[in-house]
Amino acid sequence: MSFSHTRGSARGTRVLPAYGEPMNICVFLSAADLDDRYTRPAREFAELLGKGGHTLVWGGSDVGLMKVVADGVQEAGGRLLGVSVDFLAAKARVGADEMVIARDLAERKALLLEKADAVVIMVGGTGTLDEATEILELKKHGRTDKPVVLLNTAGFYDGLKEQFRRMEAEGFLPRPLTELVFFAQEPVGALAYLEESRGVR
Numbered sequence: 001m002s003f004s005h006t007r008g009s010a011r012g013t014r015v016l017p018a019y020g021e022p023m024n025i026c027v028f029l030s031a032a033d034l035d036d037r038y039t040r041p042a043r044e045f046a047e048l049l050g051k052g053g054h055t056l057v058w059g060g061s062d063v064g065l066m067k068v069v070a071d072g073v074q075e076a077g078g079r080l081l082g083v084s085v086d087f088l089a090a091k092a093r094v095g096a097d098e099m100v101i102a103r104d105l106a107e108r109k110a111l112l113l114e115k116a117d118a119v120v121i122m123v124g125g126t127g128t129l130d131e132a133t134e135i136l137e138l139k140k141h142g143r144t145d146k147p148v149v150l151l152n153t154a155g156f157y158d159g160l161k162e163q164f165r166r167m168e169a170e171g172f173l174p175r176p177l178t179e180l181v182f183f184a185q186e187p188v189g190a191l192a193y194l195e196e197s198r199g200v201r
């Protein structure tokens with residue numbers, strides 16, 4: 001495993017993989033221990049990701065749903081690229097292919113997005129919501145065009161979807177909602193969207 005701390009602000013820019021090539025897929029998701037309603041689809045998505053030869057880019061911790069997905073990706077043959085943060089470095093997963101330690105949460109978010117070709121938002125709490133709104137805000141301002149999927153497991157994000165639709169209908173969004181985020185009901189639909197959108201960008 002390679003392990004590095006960040007220094008300064010010089011960072012490389014990712015060259016997007018061509019259609020059919022493996023991607024770096026950043027997943028934002030809960031650090032909590034959850035029941036089967038949420039762990040089953042998370043495991044299913046992890047397996048698809050690993051079997052597709054993709055790399056999981058995630059928050060680096062070995063807890064809750066974050067661990068479920070990291071385990072699933074690794075077992076299915078995918079790579080793990082963690083971006084932890086200084087104050088959680090002791091909790092970082094041992095055995096990831098790469099682990100970067102950011103100085104603070106803001107830098108971690110920037111690194112997670114920088115290293116990703118695409119983003120999937122799974123069920124989560126305030127941490128996940130914070131990460132999700134960061135990428136959506138960047139997309140809103142045209143600062144990135146990376147595809148974003150919201151995996152709406154067990155209707156967890158029905159309320160958020162409703163709120164986004166209201167924002168769009170009442171003029172709060174300068175871009176159509178469909179350009180910001182794709183809502184997937186199932187893991188297979190989430191990955192299919194990412195793989196297809198890579199071919200047309």
Ligand SMILES: C/C(=C\CNc1ncnc2c1ncn2[C@@H]1O[C@H](COP(=O)(O)O)[C@@H](O)[C@H]1O)CO
Nearest residue numbers: 028029030031032059061091124125126127128
């Ligand atoms: C080991 C313990 C806590 C570890 N907690 C976290 N580790 C890594 N990343 C985290 C942690 N908590 C939040 N994150 C980031 O936010 C998302 C999850 O937050 P949520 O509030 O649970 O939705 C996740 O994507 C991470 O990037 C306790 O000792």
